[in-house]
C-alpha cells in the first residue's frame with residue numbers, strides 16, 4: 010500500500026506529526042530510496058546533499074516533520090479526522106487568543122497555547138520553547154489571577170490548565186493535551202536555514218537532536234568525607250527534568266560511585282556527598298588524598314576533585330599536670346607513646362599524724378615536702394615508725410593507718426644524700442643496689458609489655474559525623490608504645506624505680522610489685538585517668554560503664570586492675586580531636602568505640 014506521500018509545508022494539513030512520523034518510519038525500502046530526490050525537490054536544506062548520507066536524510070525528514078516544515082497527507086484527500094479532544098483543545102486556544110488578542114504575556118515573557126497535534130506546525134516554531142507541565146500550570150494560574158477572578162478569561166485559563174499535557178519525551182511518548190510554549194529570548198543561530206553557519210557535524214547533531222553533555226566540572230578543588238561536592242554541567246537537546254547519570258571514578262583506582270543529576274534549561278548539577286571513599290596506599294603509606302573524576306555521557310571533568318583524608322599527624326606532646334603522653338597518627342593507627350624516663354631510686358613513706366601526734370613532736374616536713382602536715386615513715390620489723398626529727402618513733406596511740414593518711418614516696422641519690430621526689434631529705438642512708446642486673450631488666454621489659462598489651466587495640470576513635478556505611482571510614486585504631494629509659498639525673502615528673510615493695514604509684518614503681526597490672530594502671534594515670542578505688546582521689550563525675558561516683562572495681566584504674574574502659578580514652582580522644590583541628594582546620598568530633 011502506498012500509504013503516504015510527502016509535500017512541502019504550506020499546503021494541506023491532515024496528519025498530526027506523530028502520525029506522519031509513524032507512517033514515515035513504516036515506509037518500505039523502495040519508498041525510502043526516493044528520499045534523496047524528495048529532499049532535493051522540496052529544498053529542505055541548503056546544505057550540499059552530497060555531504061549527507063542516507064541516514065542523515067532520514068533524520069532531516071523526520072526533523073522537518075516534527076518542525077512542521079513537512080506534513081503528511083493521506084492518499085485520497087483531507088482525512089485525519091480531528092478527535093473530540095483535539096477539537097476541544099483548538100476551540101479553547103481560539104477562545105483564549107480572542108480574549109487576549111493573541112498576546113499571552115506573563116512576567117515579561119510571551120506565551121502561546123497550542124493543541125498537542127498542532128505543535129509541529131506552530132508558525133515560527135523555532136522561536137518557541139515548550140514549557141514543562143508544572144511551570145506551565147504556574148504561568149496559567151498567574152495569568153488567571155492577572156485577568157481577574159470573575160472574568161470569563163480566568164475560567165478559560167483554568168480549563169486550559171486542566172487540559173495541559175503531562176510531561177512527554179519525544180520520540181518515546183507524545184503530548185496528550187494542551188501545550189504552553191514560550192518565545193525564546195535569545196534565539197540561537199542553529200536554524201538549518203542558516204546552514205552556512207553550521208559545520209557538517211553540528212548539522213548532523215542538530216538534525217538528529219542528539220543529546221549531548223557539553224561540559225562537566227567540579228565546583229570545588231577538594232572535599233573531605235561527608236562533605237558535599239558539587240558538580241555542574243551544560244547539555245544540549247536534553248529536556249528540562251530529564252535525568253543524567255554522573256559517575257565518579259577514582260583516577261588510577263577502583264573506587265567508583267554514581268548519582269543522578271537533573272537537567273534544567275540545558276544545564277545540570279549534582280551534589281555528591283563524599284562517603285565510603287577510603288584512602289589508598291601509595292609508597293607504603295595511605296595517601297592524604299585521591300583524585301575523583303566525574304563523568305556524564307562520556308564527558309569527564311577537566312580537573313579532578315581531591316578527596317582528602319586524615320592519614321597523618323605529627324607527634325603531639327601532651328602534658329597537663331601529671332598527665333603526659335605523646336600522640337601521633339600514621340595511616341589509620343593512632344600511636345600513644347610515652348618515653349617513660351626514670352632514675353634508680355629508693356622507696357620511703359610519709360604519714361599525716363594530725364592531732365594524734367603529741368604537742369611538740371618534731372619531724373614535720375612543712376617547707377620541704379610539697380604537702381604540709383607529713384613526716385617520714387618506714388617499716389621496722391612488722392610495724393611502722395615515723396621520724397620525729399631525731400629518731401624513729403612508734404606511731405601514736407589512737408592513730409590508724411588509712412589510704413588517705415600515708416603513701417610511698419621515691420628518693421634519688423644526690424651526692425651523699427637521698428632526696429625525695431617531692432622535696433625533703435631522708436634522715437639516713439639507703440643501701441645501694443644495681444638496676445642493671447638481668448632480673449631487674451626482665452621486670453622492666455615485662456612492665457613495658459603489660460602496658461602495651463593492656464592499652465593496644467581495645468578501642469578505636471571514630472569520627473562522629475562520618476556518613477559512610479563502611480565502618481572503616483574515618484576510623485582509627487589505637488596502639489600503645491612505651492619505652493622505659495634510664496636517666497642519669499632526676500628532674501620533676503620523672504619516674505623513680507625502687508627495689509623492694511611498698512606501694513607503687515604513677516611516679517614510683519617498685520620492682521618487687523607482685524601485681525604486673527600495676528604498670529598498666531600507672532600508665533592509665535599518664536593518660537589522664539584518676540584512680541577508681543575507694544579512698545583514692547577519684548573523679549566522682551564518672552558514672553557510666555561500671556563506674557559509680559568514680560569507683561569501678563572491674564577496671565584497670567580500679568581495685569581489681571582489670572579492664573580498660575572507653576572513658577579511659579577520653580583524654581586521648583580530646584588530644585586527637587585538637588590535633589586534627591590544628592593540623593587540618595577541621596572541627597570534627599570523635600567517639601571512643603570498640604574495634
Ligand SMILES: [Zn+2]
Nearest residue numbers: 234475482483
Ligand atoms: Zn568517613
Ligand SMILES: [Zn+2]
Nearest residue numbers: 515530534540
Ligand atoms: Zn593509681
